[in-house]
Amino acid sequence: MERQELSDILQQNGIVGAGGAGFPTYGKLDERAETIILNCAECEPLLRLHRQLLEKHAGEIVETFHMIGETLGAKDVVIGIKEAYKETIEALNQVVADYKNVRLGLLEEVYPAGDEVVLIYEVTGKVIRPGVLPIESGIAVFNVETVYNIYRALHNEPVIEKLVSVVAEVENPITVKVPIGTSLEEVVKMAGKTTVNNPVYFVGGPMMGSIGSKFQPVTKTTNGILVLPQDHLLVQKKNSNSSIDLKRAAACCCNCSMCTDLCPRNRLGHPIEPHKFMQAATCKDVQNPDIFVNTYFCSSCGLCEMFSCFQGLSPRTLMTEYKGKLRGRGVPMPKVEAKGVGPEREFRKVPMERLMARLDLTKYDKEAPLKEEVPDTKRVKILMSQHIGAPAIPRVTKGDKVKKGDVVGAMGKGLSVNIHASIDGTICEVNDKYVMIEA
Structure with missing residues (x-):
């Protein structure tokens, strides 16, 4: 596939980094990339969604990542993964042998192995110059879920769902797939009852996350929700x-x-x-x-x-x-x-x-099995800015009927991507910052 063709597909289908700041992925399709790295370090404590997804869809993800490497002309295609993720490595070993230039870069069980600069050094031995993007050194790094979203985009499926780990003070820790725009409260309910009174929703990983509201919507970068008591160290900090x-x-x-x-x-x-x-x-x-x-x-x-x-x-x-x-x-x-x-x-x-x-998290280190069945959601609030760069521009009006996958926000000028409806329904509210859809 030609680089421009792939770039257009990613932009049209709303592919951004599925974590962190949400850098539009088409911006990483740089012909200077001699090495591409798939980041499966997942170094934030308690989060499991990347290793779970890679284990379950190893074939699709490795095939897509290899294709990205061929498109960019990369000589080295590396899957950075912690050696402690035995089941995922076993699944990868079943497929990487089919691709000559794909290799595993095994990482220690340390924090922050998933930091882009640290990961690059561990698997290539190169030190990225302070304050610059890895592409200056001929390297591009991609998130596991991002590459899976690219696989889906190649099959005409835009980004309308997100994997989220719900852990800590919940009855049944779980990793779920939900429509983008679902409220955090609705996502937490999928893990059963909360086991503390007046819980705090800590969004993202315990090291780099932040306290969120139960009304806050899931975005393309929401990886986890830690349900914590109000007196927990992380909350106090x-x-x-x-x-x-x-x-x-x-x-x-x-x-x-x-x-x-x-x-x-x-x-x-x-x-x-x-x-x-x-x-x-x-x-x-x-x-x-x-x-x-x-x-x-x-x-x-x-x-x-x-x-x-x-x-x-x-x-x-x-x-x-x-x-x-x-x-x-x-x-x-x-x-x-x-x-x-x-x-x-x-x-x-x-x-x-x-x-x-x-961090007083050891007691929460439990399995959070992956459940890929997408639940019915009655209402979603889809933000127009879920990525670094220019926000998308609403392309719907109140009362419009939309179907899953329809464009509700068109890419803005500059670095930007499309935003899509995550459920079938009626537009009940629109402004520059978000679009609300009722099923």
Whole structure:
């Protein structure tokens, strides 16, 4: 298939990264890509949907990923997967032998093995220059569910459903496939009763997720819902006040450098040093502005504040706030080179088992079987912006009848994709931000 043809199919069918920020996938179809990597590290604790999907649909996903490699002329097609995912690896071994340039890149059970920069280093040995996209080094990374969505798009099926793991304080942890736009409350009900009063919905992974509302709709990037008690560590951390966090850091930070020593990007030579930032920010010391500007290179993995700091301080949260202020004032990201990777990196990886214990999540580490039957949904709220780039533009009016797969939001100017109806029904509300459909 020609690259432009594939690009058009992905854009028309609304394919974006099925996790993270939702980068429109057609933008990754770059002829400079000599290596493509399928990311099945799934390093966020408790989430299982990628390994489950890859195990069940190994043939379709590997075939599609190989096709993407051929379209781009990639010489190396790598499936990055943790060696602990035995059943998925067994399923992959049944099909990868049919494709000469496809290989498995086995990963350790550490966090954050799924961080794009870390994953690339582990399976290729290349260090991505700080602050740039992997394509500069001839590499493109794709999410497992994204590639499965590409497979479906090739069979004229746009993105109208999403896999979501529902775990923690629920009766029956499960991974479900739901229409995009379904409320979080409806999705959680599919896992049975909640086992705590006044539960908090923690959307995404425990390390990089955020607290959501029960009325919030599922989007193309919603991977998981952790149902947690209000007094859980993760909830308390997310509800903390940044001004208080800064005062606590001024009083407690001993500048031990543990946050920097265990920082995955720092271990790969990127100039991000949380301990120096904490000292400079709390003392209002601006003699070395690079300390503040280098917060741009933080990946927000959360290890510094959720694992490394024995004082329970919040380097990631404070650096994220500073990054936002820098962007708001038009401060550009500096152009720098990565330093060498030291031998100590091998001894500063964080085991998943230890991380889950630190986060008080071990008791929730249970099977969440994949259920692919899509439930009937009475109402969906479909956001026009579910991806990085320009939002889609509503192409329906109140009272219109639509069927599953109809375009309800046309791609905007620039980097954008179409948005589709996820159920059959009637448009009951439309504005620039969302379209509401009643079955």
